[in-house]
Amino acid sequence: xxxxxxxxxxxxxxxxxxxxxxxxxxxxxxxxxxxxxxxxxxxxxxxxxxxxxxxxxxxxxxxxxxxxxxxxxxxxxxxxxxxxxxxxxxxxxxxxxxxxxxxxxxxxxxxxxxxxxxxxxxxxxxxxxxxxxxxxxxxxxxxxxxxxxxxxxxxxxxxxxxxxxx
Numbered sequence: 001x002x003x004x005x006x007x008x009x010x011x012x013x014x015x016x017x018x019x020x021x022x023x024x025x026x027x028x029x030x031x032x033x034x035x036x037x038x039x040x041x042x043x044x045x046x047x048x049x050x051x052x053x054x055x056x057x058x059x060x061x062x063x064x065x066x067x068x069x070x071x072x073x074x075x076x077x078x079x080x081x082x083x084x085x086x087x088x089x090x091x092x093x094x095x096x097x098x099x100x101x102x103x104x105x106x107x108x109x110x111x112x113x114x115x116x117x118x119x120x121x122x123x124x125x126x127x128x129x130x131x132x133x134x135x136x137x138x139x140x141x142x143x144x145x146x147x148x149x150x151x152x153x154x155x156x157x158x159x160x161x162x163x164x165x166x
Contacts, residue, residue: 017047024048070108110148125164 012020025048035055039062046066055075065085073093082102089109098118105123110130119139126146136156144164 017044020044021046021048 012023031051031053033053034057035053036057037054038058039054040058040060041062042059043063044067045063047064047068049064049067049069049072051071052069053073054077055073057074057077059074059077059082060080061082062079063083064087065083066087067084068088069084069092070088070090071092072089074097075093076096077094078098079102080098080100082099084102084104084107086106087104087108089104089107089112092109092112094112094114094117096116097114099122100118100120101122102119103123104127105125107124107127109124109132110128111132112129113133114137115133115135117134117137119134119137119142121141122139122143124142124144124147127144128148129144129152130148131151132149133153134157135153137154138158139162140158141161142159142163144162147164
């Protein structure tokens with residue numbers, strides 16, 4: 001059963017990554033649900049955020065660089081201008097997430113679901129999108145130089161004005 005966090009989530013997110021990761025080590029089986037939370041501007045560089053639900057959460061301007069977000073769920077989440085450099089987002093659910101102007105350079109997105117995601121002007125340079133689903137994603141102006149797109153599903157994706165090479 002997922003734990004709805006509310007005020008506790010906000011307090012934990014405002015603490016340091018070291019404190020957050022220590023709490024996660026002591027509470028490995030707690031399923032966290034931050035769905036609908038406003039966590040804009042949070043800084044959790046290198047944080048252990050595996051398997052957390054962030055569905056429809058407001059995560060504008062967060063810094064999750066180098067964070068482990070594998071198997072996390074961001075369905076319909078607002079992630080505009082998010083920093084996700086070198087983040088591990090493998091097997092994550094980002095369906096209908098708004099990642100406009102976000103930076104995901106060197107991120108691991110293999111087997112993630114980005115169906116109908118907004119990736120306009122996002123930077124995914126050298127990102128690993130092996131096996132990712134980008135079906136019907138909007139990616140106008142997206143940068144993806146050196147990205148790995150083998151076995152990625154790009155059916156119906158709007159790639160007008162993208163900068164990069166497959």
